Amino acid sequence: MVLKKITWKAIIPGCLKSESSSFPEPKQTCSQRLSISDLSNPGSPISFSDLSISIFNLHVFTLQELRTLTNEFSKNNYLGGGGFGAVYKGFIDDKLRPGLKAQPVAVKALDLDGSQGHREWLAEVTFLGQLKHRHLVNLIGYCCEDENRLLVYEYVERGSVEDKLFSRYSAALPWLTRLKIAAGAAKGLAFLHEEEKPVIYRDFKTSNVLLDSDYNAKLSDFGLAMDGLEGDQTQITACVMGTEGYAAPEYINTGD
Structure with a gap:
């Protein structure tokens, strides 16, 4: 039997269940959803670089872009923190890149000395990059540059x-x-x-x-x-x- 290397380009959207027709959800076949083990397993044929494939519909930000939109991670933009790291408010203007609307965002930066690490960051990208629902926070994109791991979410106005x-x-x-x-x-x-x-x-x-x-x-x-x-x-x-x-x-x- 010939084993064919699978890339994310080969995975096509199917369907997810939607709770209401008034709130259309992006659809994909459940059985085709990638697992975190598909990326965290060293023997997996799916490489980490495949994260940029459009199947996730995520934007890949540079660290400099995130510095700019958070005003250099200013303490005035600080929203809070936890085991993962600090969260900052930022604003994306419509000139940053095509297809990305102007909007406020929340940028979560992994604390390299914290209790969580690359596996937790990867879990967020893997799950929220594929699962879309009105009662899940929307992940807009991520940054993976050198040792830096950051996540960019929709800004949710009223906090927790x-x-x-x-x-x-x-x-x-x-x-x-x-x-x-x-x-x-x-x-x-x-x-x-x-x-x-x-x-x-x-x-x-x-x-x-x-x-x-x-x-x-x-x-x-x-x-x-x-x-x-x-x-x-x-x-x-x-x-x-x-x-x-x-x-x-x-x-x-x-x-x-």
């Missing part, structure tokens, strides 16, 4: 649910708004779990649920996400990931 619930400066959210947020986050998780090739999010918590101007919930931070098993298969995870207090107790206890 954690900010709204616990910030001393935020007004209490009405209960109908809270229900809308909870339902939106649940729809995002359902989308991930109901795929023919499911995704296990593994880091569901209030700081990772972002809110747009209309309080629509968007799941973010896919660094700990992993591919689930298909069909009726089960698996036990040797290394339990997630945040204490948010992860399911049975998962923490058994890894299942």
Whole structure:
């Protein structure tokens, strides 16, 4: 049997499930979605350079471009940080490159001394580069230059649910708004779990649920996400990931 090297150019879009016809989603066949193992495995025929192939519909930014749009990662543009690194607000003007509209963005820079690394960065690119849904944050592009690893997302105006619930400066959210947020986050998780090739999010918590101007919930931070098993298969995870207090107790206890 002759083995043919697979490149991302050979993978064509199919279909993803959509929760509403009023919000059309980019489509692709679930069984054709690339797994993170397709890139992280040294023996994979798919090379890291293939990330630039248009199947991901992501823009590849230079470090200098990201310095410019964040005003040299100014402290005035600082939005927050976590295990991955710092997040800065930036603005893309319509002259940066053809096909990229003017818009505010959030730029997340990997902290080389932090608790996360290239695998988490690659997970974000792999999952959010292929999965599009109204309740997932939109990944616009990335930068991979020397040791630098950065991600460029849509800017989500109202920050995280954690900010709204616990910030001393935020007004209490009405209960109908809270229900809308909870339902939106649940729809995002359902989308991930109901795929023919499911995704296990593994880091569901209030700081990772972002809110747009209309309080629509968007799941973010896919660094700990992993591919689930298909069909009726089960698996036990040797290394339990997630945040204490948010992860399911049975998962923490058994890894299942």
